[in-house]
Each structure stands twice: as structure tokens, then as C-alpha cells.
Amino acid sequence: MTAVRDFKTEVPGHTDTYRLIYRKSFSQIIATVVTLVLLVGILASIVGNENFKWSIVGEYFTAAQITDGIMLTLQLTGICMVIGTALGILLALMRISGNRLLSRVAYVYIWFFRATPLLVQLIFWFNISALYPVFAFGIPGVGEMWSINTNAFITPMFAAILCLSLNEAAYMAEVIRGGFLGVGNGQSEAAKALGMNGFQVQRIILPQATRIIVPPTANQLITLLKNTSLVSIVGIADLLHSAQLIYSSNYQTIPLLIVAGIWYLIITSVLSVVQIYLEKHFSKGTRGSTPAKRIKRRRPSGTTSLGRA
Structure with a gap:
């Protein structure tokens, strides 16, 4: 089995067209067939299995409770990402x-924050009132000037935002630090040699570091989106918790989990597409940002690897 692709030479003065032939080995053919058979079998088992109850999935896919949970999940992700960054x-x-x-x-x-599980952090902040029943501010010798009950202050939503933001900040710090270190000391040293102050130096380094920072930042955003599902344990009506509330009443656990999973897949896919466009935008003008043109030298006729078309 062979695959054929034509291409033209880019050498000035030559307009010959060559045909490049890829030969597939027998093991590749067997692996392809086996993979296709497995994929067809898995797809058939999913579609044909009545226990998935796809009619219920379609019924609750755009339910008001589910869409409200999606909006809360997106709001929580955005707020925590901004604070964490x-x-x-x-x-x-x-x-x-x-x-x-x-x-x-x-x-x-x-x-x-990177060494402790996020779930443990969330439960800790939700129960912080056990350690500090009252948050108070005062000046020695003057007395207490301000105080508030911790249970009234640390609501489930506040605990979730606090936990996710503080945890995200630890990861974003390493992402941003890696971006700055990736630029190299030569840039900052050259700027300082020209008499620039610290702010002006950062204006030189930041645009270059952004190209390195953007891809892992997008990955962190996607990870944060999925981590918001943990807030369901403290009673916040995010996407997952909304699905849990529904199946706790109608006992359709698997269909409602499928609904939540599909919505997570859709949102993550949209963010992945945005990430691709951002990477292309920030890689403009950099080395390797555009594919190099293929230049082939003219080969004599009769060669075995290339055949004259």
C-alpha cells in the first residue's frame, strides 16, 4: 500500500513536479485495521446500550438548572483566574x-499550595471558623477596632473563590516566572545599559515573555474550569452540583453525569480553540511561527524514491 503526494520545486529556474511515495508496512496496516475495529465496537456499544438513556440526556441537556450551573461555573472560573493571575x-x-x-x-x-491536594484546601477554608471563630483587627494599646463572625464571612462561595484563587496563584506564579526566565538576561542587561529604569525594562521583556506564558496559561484555565467541579462538595450549585441535585430526585445518575460531562467537553473544546488562535497571534514574527517553504533540488530521472510526474 502506498500514499502519493505531489509537490513542486521552489528553486528558481525549475518548475518540475515530483511525486513522493510513502510505503506503509504490513504492521501499520494491521494496527490501523485493529484500531478501526475497536473504535467501531466501542461506538456501537455506546450508541446501542439502552442503559445510557440518551433520551433523558437530551431532555436535561438544556434544562434551566443545568444552564444556571454552567453560568455559575464560568463565573467562578473567570473570577478565580483573574485573581489567581x-x-x-x-x-x-x-x-x-x-x-x-x-x-x-x-x-x-x-x-x-502545589504540594497539598486542592480538595483538602477547599475543605480547610470552608471550616476555617473552627480555628478562627471571629476575624478581628485592632491596635495594641487601643483595642479592637473591627471584627466579624467567621461563619458569616466565609460563605461557601467565598471559600471556593478563596481556595481556587490561592491555589491557582501558585501555579500561575511558576508559569509567569518561566516566561520571564525564558526571555534571557541579555534583554534586561541591554535595556539597563541604555539607562532604562525597572518599569521600562519590564516593557521590553513582557511582550517577549507573553509568547511563552500564553500556552501554559490557557492550559491552567482549562484545568481550573475542571477543578471548579470540586466546589459541589460545599453545596455550590455549579454544573456538577446541578446535575447531582437533579439525579438525587429522579435517580437517573448516569444520564445526568453524561450531561455534565458533555458540557465540560464543549466548554473545554471552545477554550482549546481560543488557545490555538492566541498562540498563533503571539507567535507572529517569531522564528518558526510560519512553516518553512519546502525546497527540493532537481533529481535525475530514474531514481527509486522520487518518481517524475
Whole structure:
């Protein structure tokens, strides 16, 4: 079995067309056939299995409770991403600063939030009132100036935003720090040699670092979107919790989980497409951003690997 593709030479003065022939081995053919058979079998088992109850999936796919959960999930993702990115920038600047104390504090923060499970963090912040029943602010010798009951302050929504934002900040700090380090010291040294101050130096480095920061940031956004499903354990009516509320009343667990899963797939796919366009935008003008033109030298007739078309 062979695959044929034509291409033209780009060498000035030559307009010959060549045919490149790819030969597939017998093992590749067997692997392709086996894979296709498995895919067809899996698809047939999913579509033909009545236990999936696709009619119920279609019935609740655009239900008001589900769409409200989607909106809350998107709002939670956006809020936490903005706060986490802002804190991540601050932590990244602390990590690369010359101040050893600030660098170590940022390192410990990043280490702690990356080393502990997100679910544990969420439960901890939701039950913080067990440690601090009252948040109070005062000045020694003057007395208490402000106080608030922790249970009234740390609502489930606030605990979720606080937990997800603080956790996201740790990961974004490393992403942003990697972007700054990826530019290289030569850029900042050259800017300082021209007499630029710190703010002007960052204006030189930031556009270059953005190209490195954008792809992993988009991945973090997708990860954060999926991590919001954990807030269902504290009673927040996100997408997953909305599906749980429905199947707790009609006992259609699998169909409602399929509804939630499909919506997560749709939102993640949209974000992935946006990520592709952002990567193309920020890679303009960089080396390797556009595919190199294929240049083939003229080959004499009668060769075995290339046949004259």
C-alpha cells in the first residue's frame, strides 16, 4: 500500500513536479485495521446500550438548572483566574527579585499550595471558623477596632473563590516566572545599559515573555474550569452540583453525569480553540511561527524514491 503526494520545486529556474511515495508496512496496516475495529465496537456499544438513556440526556441537556450551573461555573472560573493571575504575577516578581526574604516567602507559598491536594484546601477554608471563630483587627494599646463572625464571612462561595484563587496563584506564579526566565538576561542587561529604569525594562521583556506564558496559561484555565467541579462538595450549585441535585430526585445518575460531562467537553473544546488562535497571534514574527517553504533540488530521472510526474 502506498500514499502519493505531489509537490513542486521552489528553486528558481525549475518548475518540475515530483511525486513522493510513502510505503506503509504490513504492521501499520494491521494496527490501523485493529484500531478501526475497536473504535467501531466501542461506538456501537455506546450508541446501542439502552442503559445510557440518551433520551433523558437530551431532555436535561438544556434544562434551566443545568444552564444556571454552567453560568455559575464560568463565573467562578473567570473570577478565580483573574485573581489567581494577579497574585501569580506578584509571586513571580517576588521569586525573581533580589530580595532573599521575598523570594523565600514566595517559594514557600508556591511549595505549600502545589504540594497539598486542592480538595483538602477547599475543605480547610470552608471550616476555617473552627480555628478562627471571629476575624478581628485592632491596635495594641487601643483595642479592637473591627471584627466579624467567621461563619458569616466565609460563605461557601467565598471559600471556593478563596481556595481556587490561592491555589491557582501558585501555579500561575511558576508559569509567569518561566516566561520571564525564558526571555534571557541579555534583554534586561541591554535595556539597563541604555539607562532604562525597572518599569521600562519590564516593557521590553513582557511582550517577549507573553509568547511563552500564553500556552501554559490557557492550559491552567482549562484545568481550573475542571477543578471548579470540586466546589459541589460545599453545596455550590455549579454544573456538577446541578446535575447531582437533579439525579438525587429522579435517580437517573448516569444520564445526568453524561450531561455534565458533555458540557465540560464543549466548554473545554471552545477554550482549546481560543488557545490555538492566541498562540498563533503571539507567535507572529517569531522564528518558526510560519512553516518553512519546502525546497527540493532537481533529481535525475530514474531514481527509486522520487518518481517524475
